[in-house]
Amino acid sequence: MVRAICFDLDGTLGGYAGDFHGFLALLRHELMLQACDMNRFAEYMREELGRDGALTLATVLTRVLSRLDQRPGTDLENLAEAAIGAYVEEVRPADGAERMLARLHAARVPMALVSNGAIDMQRAALKKLGFARYFRCVLISGDRDVAVRKPGPRIFALACTGLEAAPHEIVMVGDSVQADIRGALDHGMAAVFVGSDAEVQGLAVPAVGGIDPLDLLLQERFGL
Numbered sequence: 001m002v003r004a005i006c007f008d009l010d011g012t013l014g015g016y017a018g019d020f021h022g023f024l025a026l027l028r029h030e031l032m033l034q035a036c037d038m039n040r041f042a043e044y045m046r047e048e049l050g051r052d053g054a055l056t057l058a059t060v061l062t063r064v065l066s067r068l069d070q071r072p073g074t075d076l077e078n079l080a081e082a083a084i085g086a087y088v089e090e091v092r093p094a095d096g097a098e099r100m101l102a103r104l105h106a107a108r109v110p111m112a113l114v115s116n117g118a119i120d121m122q123r124a125a126l127k128k129l130g131f132a133r134y135f136r137c138v139l140i141s142g143d144r145d146v147a148v149r150k151p152g153p154r155i156f157a158l159a160c161t162g163l164e165a166a167p168h169e170i171v172m173v174g175d176s177v178q179a180d181i182r183g184a185l186d187h188g189m190a191a192v193f194v195g196s197d198a199e200v201q202g203l204a205v206p207a208v209g210g211i212d213p214l215d216l217l218l219q220e221r222f223g224l
């Protein structure tokens with residue numbers, strides 16, 4: 001019987017509502033890389049943001065500059081901190097997320113946040129959303145103590161430990177078929193996809209179009 005929940009953050013409970021390409025353009029400008037092709041810069045940024053291991057935005061910027069054979073012209077730690085400030089300005093909760101989390105928390109359902117990304121960006125986003133108090137454990141791939149991204153089994157194993165629950169007692173909720181849904185199913189968890197039915201065809205996983213139908217499904221199908 002399912003008695004605990006893992007939530008993805010971005011695209012599930014909330015996330016960056018701005019133009020991510022615009023955010024990358026701002027970084028490119030701040031790094032004084034106007035001479036560098038924007039598509040190439042964006043491609044390297046996305047690749048470096050998507051790596052396993054301990055990750056901060058400054059680490060990502062250092063690696064991107066190195067791949068571009070550029071030296072940092074400024075203090076990357078300060079630049080990264082300012083960029084994260086601009087990033088969280090555009091972080092928004094999904095409609096109904098706060099209400100659902102408060103309900104589940106009041107019902108004493110153990111919950112974990114399981115999120116891929118740079119530790120400082122994800123922590124800042126979570127702080128902006130104010131959701132941390134609802135989670136028994138927060139697992140971010142860029143945290144040095146996690147250091148692996150979904151769908152890697154280690155992050156799901158850490159969630160089981162944090163929730164003090166076996167995989168079959170946990171449902172993972174997320175908007176990535178590969179990272180969230182396949183990752184959870186491979187680990188023996190149940191899963192709920194936030195998105196359209198068509199994307200999870202053949203996976204025998206329910207799909208919901210938003211938080212309100214998700215909350216209803218958690219109550220009706222899982223008794224949570």
Ligand SMILES: [Mg+2]
Nearest residue numbers: 008010011175
């Ligand atoms: Mg997501």
